[in-house]
Amino acid sequence: MTDALSPGAAARLLGVAPTTLRSWDRRYGIGPRERSPGGHRRYSPADIARLRELCRLVGEGVPSAEAARRIDSATRTATVPEPRAASPGGPVSLSTVAVPAREQEHTPTLQGVARAAMRMDSDLVEHLLQAAVERNGTVATWEDLAMPLLYGMGRRWEDTQRYVEVEHLLSWSVSSVLRRVPAPPSAPGPHVRPVVLACVPHEMHSLPVEALAASLREAGLAHRVLGPCTPTDATVRTVARIGPRAVVLWCHTSGEHDAETLMATARATVRAPERTALYTAGPGWRDAGDALRFADGHLGSLAEGVRMLSG
Incomplete structure (x- = not known):
């Protein structure tokens, strides 16, 4: 199992504490399905995909137990695609995780994006912001999500002199999403005064x-x-x-x-x-x-x- 990760490596990849992984495994059965020859837990790419989906749902405000139930239900009815990994511990794209249609309608929350940013999970931050843009438009996403988050992170740094790395990651993620906002099919040509x-x-x-x-x-x-x-x-x-x-x-x-x-x-x-x-x-x-x-x-x-x- 060359793609399998240790609990510590999986926790670092997901941006959660190892104790959180153990808790999810013990309480909800969302954990590794394989063991090393020595009996140690090892997380396959499919395990990581399920856990990333759990992180996404929890980040959007879904209670952990409910999020685990949904993932278990989806796993029983469809196979979660196993993402390609160039090397052990390589990043797992959110686009490789099968998301049930009913979950795509869940509105991202301010708290969910903040949690993802604090975990340094830029993929999830961008995923949630992108979903907000597609649902509510750029103006609403900026004024209701991005701007309050950036302001809050700035204040947190002023108060504690900590988390500047989170603020930088959040700024980069917001910028990345803004650059991807598409123009409508009827966008003006180069002759229009800008x-x-x-x-x-x-x-x-x-x-x-x-x-x-x-x-x-x-x-x-x-x-x-x-x-x-x-x-x-x-x-x-x-x-x-x-x-x-x-x-x-x-x-x-x-x-x-x-x-x-x-x-x-x-x-x-x-x-x-x-x-x-x-x-x-x-x-x-x-x-x-x-x-x-x-x-x-x-x-x-x-x-x-x-x-x-x-x-």
Whole structure:
């Protein structure tokens, strides 16, 4: 059994404690079906697949006993596909686990995604967020799941100086899901004037810009993303080159030259051959003072941003 894992290796792969695996095996019979020649427990890829499905259900808020019952029922009526593993301890994709149709209707919960993130299970985090996007859309997933989770992890780090690795994993998972949001079949062609999304020069916190980009793509609205720490000259040149119908300047934390960036961008929009609106977004603009009069408005939320940019 070259693909079999020891209890410790299985626990590390799944992101749970070895005692949890023993408890699931003792209480619900969801455990290894094989033993080594010496009588030690060994987890096959099929065992890992069942346990990953148990982790997924528990992460979505299903009680452990009920989750185990469902897995046992599914196992009796259908064979759980055995995932291919390149080497012992290799990652098991959630896509290889047979999920009953009734389970696909279960709505991911904030608590479930948080539990998966704390276990460092990025596959499950992305699976749950992807399901939320498909069910509720990008705006609702960002505002009801991703943003509260990121805020909560940030506060936890501030309070304890721990779990920064969880925050980084969660940010990467959210970004990965946002990048996969598809455009509708009727997406606009390259001739349509886009919306330009840019951060101010010092701003590295660009995940909300990715959320706005994904929401615009989902709505079929053309856009161009310049990303974090965009130099002011780069934003100005972009306005001159492509004549966008709107520019959004994102600022999460206020900086010394934010007002200058705003005014320089405003001058570029005035010189554009066609009307180009200019919007600010993010809490960092609170200290911009009189410079805000150069903008056409402030996008206070993702939903508001999509609504205003759709007009």
